[in-house]
Amino acid sequence: MTKTKNSASKSSASKKEGWKIIHLYGTAFERGVKYGEISKSDLDEALQIIEVYCKNTVGKSWKHFVDLAATKYMPNVRDAYPEIYDEIRGIAAGSGRTVEEIIAWNGYISLISPADLLRCSAFIATGNYTSDGNIVMAHNTHDLYITEQNQNYIVYMYPTEGYSFVIQSFPGGVWSMSDFFVSSSGIVGTETTIAGHNARENPGGHPIFCRIRHCIQFCGTVEEYIARLSDNNGGDYACSWLLGNVDDGEIAKIELGSTEISVERKNNGYFVGANQVEDRWIREKETAGNLSESVVSRKARLEELMEKHAGAINHTVAKKIIADHYDMKKGRVNPGPNSICKHSELGGGKELKGAVDGKVCTGESAKRLGIWARWGSSCGTPFSVNKTKRRRHYPAWQTRFLKDRPGKKWIFVCSQV
Ligand SMILES: [Zn+2]
16 A cells, blocks of 8 residues: 655646646545635536536436435445545535535436446457557547536546545546546556446445545455445446456456446456446346447457457557447448447437547556546547537537537646656
């Protein structure tokens, strides 16, 4: 366990290529206050959007979910995760929000439980599949553009307790949510959600944002991650977690359902994530069973590219793979809902959704908590709200707060210590 003796006054924020890069030091409460102050205006805007999102997707007010979080999550967060709770108290103090609201905001994906989450493409490769034999990991985030456009935070935390780490995050986020992280423990991780999951909840279980955040800060082995993710499983966020230990090059896939868990580990090879579940028990007991065209296409393409680049996968190749536009169903390059770099708006879908970013890390970069990141879309194609609205009509709530995402470059960011 590493300890960092740094005062909160060293905390800082800067902007680069569409990202907001934040470094937070100090005790949990001190870090939280700084974080709340830094993210206040973005958080105000994000909460305005979530209010509209709640009304238009599940027909309930944001206040309904804040009240729900207060009874459903607050006691567990306070009692079982004091570090996270103190940080949340700080964020609330720094941003002028209530503790209940910050808890609801961090847990909204669990609280709202959308019917079908197709949220990402990802892979992790190691051993004889990578150029240097160590781990290469990549991920992009898919969802409605209106809710994903605030995922442009890269947050470094240097806690006084536990491991330092970096997460892609959002204003006031104590976890990643899009789920891409590198910890100074040597563990790197990402995930894709399990499509068609029945979203069965386990009463009294702990929300995913606490379980995974605790792992990143306090767990140093894959075994500890498995235990922490499955103990007190709230059943609130079925995912296929892809983890790697850059100290020994081992990678693992943890398919985490509501009640079932399946683990596979290897030192040579890869795992891909395209919102599929491969474990038979989880698929039969907890999902609708059928896989969408997008899942089938992205999974097949990721596997094809892993084999094509076997032995040569490095951060440069990873950036190309995560920005790939090949549609396996159509048998040609066709950016749309079926491509790894998703652009659903180009495929005639009714929802404005797709990839809003790209992230890559390697065993080497992870030693400095270093990641490559591109904001906007993984391929760098600009997104224009007006152009998109002219092409097709979308519900006003999906476009009212929507921002253009000009094409951006990949950047590299790393630890300050
Ligand atoms: Zn693209």
